[in-house]
Amino acid sequence: MSFRKTLTDFVSNAKGFKFLPLIVYILLGSMMFSSMYSNVKPEKINLEPFQIAEQTIRAPFTIEDKDSTDKKQKEAEEQVEDVYTLNTDYPENRVDLMTSIFEAVSEVNVETNEEYISRLEEWKDAPEEDRGTEPEKATLEEKLTLLNTKLPSEITNALPKATFVALIESSPEQLSRAKESTVTAVNNVMNTRIPAREIENAKNRMDEELQYANVDSNVREAIISLGKYAVIQNVFFDTEATAEKIQQARDAVEPVRILQGQIIVEEGDLITKEIYRQLGLLGFLNNQNSYQPFAGLTLLILLIIAAVVYYFNDHIPKNRTKNTYILIFGIIFSVTLVLMKMVSLFQQIDYSEIGYIVPVAMGPLLVRLLINERLAIVSSMIFAVCGSIIFNEGLTGTLNFSIAIYYLFSSLAGVLFLSKYNRRGKILQAGLFISFVNIIINASILLLKNGNYTQLEIGSYLIMAIVSGIIAAVLTIGLLPFFEAGFGILSTMRLIELSNPNHPLLRKILTETPGTYHHSVMVANLSDSACEAIGANGLLARVASYYHDIGKTKRPQFFIENQMNIENPHDKISPQLSKNIIISHATDGADYLRKHKMPKEFIDIAEQHHGTTLLKFFYYKAKGNSDKEITESEYRYPGPKAQTKEAAIIGIADSVEAAVRSLANPTPEKIKSLVSSIISDRLQDGQLNECDLTLKELDIVGKSLCETLHGFFHSRIEYPDATGQKVKEA
Incomplete structure (x- = not known):
């Protein structure tokens, strides 16, 4: 008991501590860093070459x-052959050269013959006494000299004189056949690839091409000489193509x-x-570079903390004590992280898969039950990331994606299950559901790895999956009362339990004040829908409404909804006494709830739902019956005014329900006018000054109340009297 009181006092003091969130965030970051430090720390080993590991x-x-990659690239480069390119212009050029030589020989023969004929005709035409010696034909030397003027010196110097002599002395027919044979042979040989090392072989092929030419032997020798002269290298080393091929070979090597x-x-x-x-x-x-893993871990932790800070700043309603929820989250997160780290120590006994037994779903389950579902989902992702580092199987600086997937789906399974079955009795069933999901995830991971596993290994995975889910549920059941009692948390599950009609206090209201019970149920429906419409806690408003008038059970007959077939006792007592009885139901209810250790939120709403409003009926009755001056303060509720949105809305719904019930014919127009009037009166009377309801939210609340009331008081069909009516057969 003393421990609980100490914890309660600590929580009460922490709620108002301004720097508590900063301290919690720093502690969470430090704990994450210390728990994952050894898993990212680079392993340094004192080793020397040629020692035994x-x-x-x-x-x-x-x-x-890179060294091995470069070595393989050099090996691939050495296997690349040089690229030689065929010059396709060379065959045509050498054929043209041969054609030019034969044409030059023909021109020499033609020109020398024409000159001889010209000189012979001049000799014949001259007078006999003037004639000299008869002209002679051009000599071979003269023809060779003329031929030298028609051909480049490199050709005449490169070929033997006998070659030109044979061509000049051959007949035109012989020369024509020699030309055709030579051109054909040169074209055939030069159109084959002739690298430098193959020139001699190509010249030998030329000899084979021309040895059967249909010409005289001396002419054959001449054209063979010409053909060999025409054969030159036509394939040359291509620097660019070779370099490109080498680069392709290097690029083809896989790193x-x-x-x-x-x-x-x-x-x-x-x-x-x-x-x-x-x-x-x-x-x-x-x-x-040993600092790099630590820098990476620090950035990851900062990102996680930033996500948590953002969530608590923007997604925790302001009407809750934020420090309390931050502290609860910090404790749950720390316990789950410590649990993971403790289990990870068993990896040192050479069983790296021990991480599958960690009941990591416990953390998100508690967050779901004590705070909300969205933060539980965020927590599931954070635990998955932390687990992938903590259980990295001894590979420092790596992530275990298998365990991350396992933790994520295990945690989400519990959170989603409780979102559908949000009762304490369903936690154990949630654990069984988590175990079922764990088995499926483990099976999928093992199948994806495509490994060979023994029956013992498969059985161990199965047992760890089942144990993880069940232990998570058991720990959740065990720790939940600790958080609810120690932190005064009114969880969703606790609210649902308190809404059970079999609860002793609700049964007391039902049996002793049935009219008040019906009124409370109506108020619960109205306030629930109105709170949900503006994003407030509708479930809290609903359940608190069931208990807000429990103070009326002390004197039930003094409240109109319980005055069934009895006279109104207020007609027989003074307005002052009536006022005291009516006002006391708020304080009596708060005392009664406090005595039965009901949640503080219920106690506050019981005290605040009337605020400091004026009991107008008894106030004006007292003024009419007394000559003395009656002040309004004497006939106002003691308060306090509504401090939260839920309390303010329950107060409005309480007044609206009572007022609409008194209407003889509650049409939609009358209901709308009445709701607007009540909200306006509360606003003008300053009853909403201490809660954070905005005018826009009040407008939404009014519309929601009207819509709900229309459902209660919709017009019904007036059925005719069935007396004497006959049932018609179809």
């Missing part, structure tokens, strides 16, 4: 082995990567020079 070392992350989890060296193996190089590449041999 004392432990199995795995790669903590995937990295490219060599050391994969995350890959065994670099096993225990008892020799650390070779290559293994030592890989260990250095993975950062096992020095302390360089």
Whole structure:
């Protein structure tokens, strides 16, 4: 009992502490960092080449082995052959050259023959006494000299004189056949690929092409000489194409990567020079860049804290004590994180899959029951991220995506189940549902890994999945009363339990004041819909409405709704006494609820639902019966005024229900006018000054009340008297 009182006092003091949220956020960040520090800390090992490894070392992350990649690229580059390109213009050029030589020979023969004929005709036409010696034909030397003037010097110097002599001395027919044979042979040979090393072979093929030419032997020798001269290299090394092919070969080489989890060296193996190089590449041999994992963890934690801060600033209604919820969330988060870290220590006994037994769903379940569903979903994602680091199977700086998926779906299963069945008795069923989902997730993970598992391994996964869900439910059931009692939290589940008609206080209202009970149910319906319309806590308003008039059970006959077939006792007593009896039902109700340890929210609403409003009927009655001056303050409720939206709306709904019930014919127009009048009176009387209801929200509340009342008092069909009517057969 003393512990509970101490905790309650601590919570009461914490509610008003301005810097409590900042302290909680700092503690949460520090706890996350300390719990995940060892899982991201780079492992440093004192190793030397050619020693025996004392432990199995795995790669903590995937990295490219650039040295090995470069080595493979050089090997691929060496296998690339040089690219040689065929010059397609060369065959045509060499054919044209051969054609030009034969044409030059023909021109020499024609020109020397024409010159001889011209000189011979001049000799014949001259007088006999003037004739000299008969002209002679041009000599071979003269023809060769003329031919030299028609051909470039590099051709005449490169070919033997005998070649030109044979061509000049051949007949036109022989020369024509020689030309055709030579041009054909040159075209055939030059249109094949002739690299530098194949020139001699190409010239030999030329010999084979021309040895059967239909010409004289001396002419054949001449054209063979010409053909060999025409054969030149037509394939040349292509620098650009070769470089491009080398680059393609290098690009085709897949980068060599050391994969995350890959065994670099096993225990008892020799650390070779290559293994030592890989260990250095993975950062096992020095302390360089050791700050990077910690910087990454810090950024991740800051992001998580920022998400939590944003949620509490924008999604926790202002009419709740925010510090209390922040403190509750901090405790739940810390307990869940400590639980994960404690279980993770068992990874050191060489059982890395122990993380599947952690009842991580406990955290989101408690958040769902004590705060709300949206924060529980956010918590599920945060626990999944933290679990993926804490249970990284000894691979420092990595994430265990399998455990993250398992934690996420396990937590969401519990949250979504309770969103449908929001009762304390359903928590154990939620645990069984979580176990069922855990089994499915484990099965999917094992199938996706496509590994070979023994029956013992499969059985262990199955047992851990079941135990995780059941323990989560058991811990939730055990811790929930601690939070509800210690922090004074009125959870959704607690509200639903208090709304049970079999609750002793509700049965007391029903049996002792049935009219008040009916009135309270009507007020509950009105306030619930109105609160939901503006985003307030409709369930709190509904359940609190059931109890708000419990003070009337002390003197039920003095309240009009309970005056069935009896005279109104107020007609026989003074307005002053009537006022005291009516006003006391608020304080009596609060005392009664306080005595039975009901939630503080119910006590506050019982005290505040009338605020400091004026009992107009008895006030004016007292003024009419007395000559003395009667002040309004004497006939006002003691208050306090409504401090929350729920209390203000219940007060309005209470007045509206009573007023509409007194109408003889409550038409929609009358209801709307009455609701507007009551809200306006409350507003002008200052009864809403201490709660944070806005004018826009009041307008929405008014419309909601009218819509609900229209449903209660809708017009009904007046059925004719059935007496004497005959039932018609269809």
